[in-house]
Amino acid sequence: MQLRYNTFMNGQQLLTxxxxxxxxxxxxxxxxSFARWLGLSPAQTSQLISGKRPMTLASVEKIAARLxxxxxxxxxxxxxxLPNSKPSRSAGPALxxxxxxxxxxxxxxxxxxxxxxxxxxxxxVRGAKADPRWIAARLGxxxxxxxxxxxxxxxxxxxxxxxxxxxxxxxFLVVSNVPSDAxxxxxxxxxxxxxxxxxxxxxxxxxxxxxxxxxxxxxVARLKPLIDEFLDEAAExxxxxxAEEIYNLNVQLVPITQILKSNSVQxxxx
Numbered sequence: 001m002q003l004r005y006n007t008f009m010n011g012q013q014l015l016t017x018x019x020x021x022x023x024x025x026x027x028x029x030x031x032x033s034f035a036r037w038l039g040l041s042p043a044q045t046s047q048l049i050s051g052k053r054p055m056t057l058a059s060v061e062k063i064a065a066r067l068x069x070x071x072x073x074x075x076x077x078x079x080x081x082l083p084n085s086k087p088s089r090s091a092g093p094a095l096x097x098x099x100x101x102x103x104x105x106x107x108x109x110x111x112x113x114x115x116x117x118x119x120x121x122x123x124x125v126r127g128a129k130a131d132p133r134w135i136a137a138r139l140g141x142x143x144x145x146x147x148x149x150x151x152x153x154x155x156x157x158x159x160x161x162x163x164x165x166x167x168x169x170x171x172f173l174v175v176s177n178v179p180s181d182a183x184x185x186x187x188x189x190x191x192x193x194x195x196x197x198x199x200x201x202x203x204x205x206x207x208x209x210x211x212x213x214x215x216x217x218x219x220v221a222r223l224k225p226l227i228d229e230f231l232d233e234a235a236e237x238x239x240x241x242x243a244e245e246i247y248n249l250n251v252q253l254v255p256i257t258q259i260l261k262s263n264s265v266q267x268x269x270x
Contacts, residue, residue: 010080011055011063015048018067025195038066055081068185070108071101106152112182114189114248115139116149120158120167121246130161138246190248210252220253227251 009017015038022029035045039062047053055063060081064074110116118139122128129135132147139146153159160168197206234249 011060011077012049012051014063014067014077015045019049038062057081065181068112068181068188070105070112070182070185072105075101106156108182109149109152110156110158111180112185112189113145113149114186114193115141115145116153118246118248119146119149119153121243123159123166125243125246128165130165190250191252193248194250217255223253227253 019034022034031046032042035042038045040059044053048055048059057078060077064077069077119135122135122138130150132143132150135150136143136146150159150161154161157169158167160166194208198208231249231251
């Protein structure tokens with residue numbers, strides 16, 4: 001799966017690309033629905049996509065949050081609407097600022113881009129190589145993305161490429177109940193991956209099931225720890241030094257009805 005924003009796009013290109021992706025996934029998805037999802041008016045969204053209206057900082061904030069842009073992507077988007085903006089001199093020495101930004105981007109990308117966790121898992125597959133070309137071929141990503149991801153994992157002390165390609169340090173978890181643009185980005189990506197695999201992977205190598213169940217919203221809190229326990233047991237069961245492939249196990253518990261306002265109010269009071 002290629003990520004949506006590998007190369008920088010201006011605001012108009014970002015919105016156009018996102019709308020096209022959603023339109024392919026759901027042909028009935030309208031511009032009005034897209035505007036509502038972004039938190040913008042239909043007229044404003046239409047004018048932004050057509051280039052008839054420039055972006056403002058307020059609209060950039062909304063768009064960056066909804067598209068789960070990384071700190072660097074958001075910074076570039078702001079620079080595109082404020083081309084003459086310059087970094088504050090009070091921000092500190094240029095090297096220190098650059099290192100801080102690299103660390104900020106590393107933290108975001110480690111969680112936000114799915115293939116970092118996959119690369120750590122790949123180290124346990126038979127015949128694993130630190131070669132970005134091999135990694136890219138196994139994960140279906142660009143060689144450039146694989147190379148940058150390996151460097152990032154090495155830089156933060158999670159991966160060793162020599163003398164052996166292996167994970168080092170403590171593994172990190174994507175915690176679902178912590179609000180974060182990076183976590184939202186991660187979950188969007190793995191959901192898109194699952195949708196792609198329905199078409200590209202034969203049934204003998206995948207298992208996707210779904211049920212619709214009537215339940216009270218208060219029961220969600222009791223189901224969450226059960227799901228966490230199941231995932232922990234699945235991770236222990238799957239641990240193997242002779243692994244052949246990397247799988248992504250998703251358990252999605254989402255409401256497919258519109259949450260009634262009375263339930264939302266009751267939740268806020270509890």
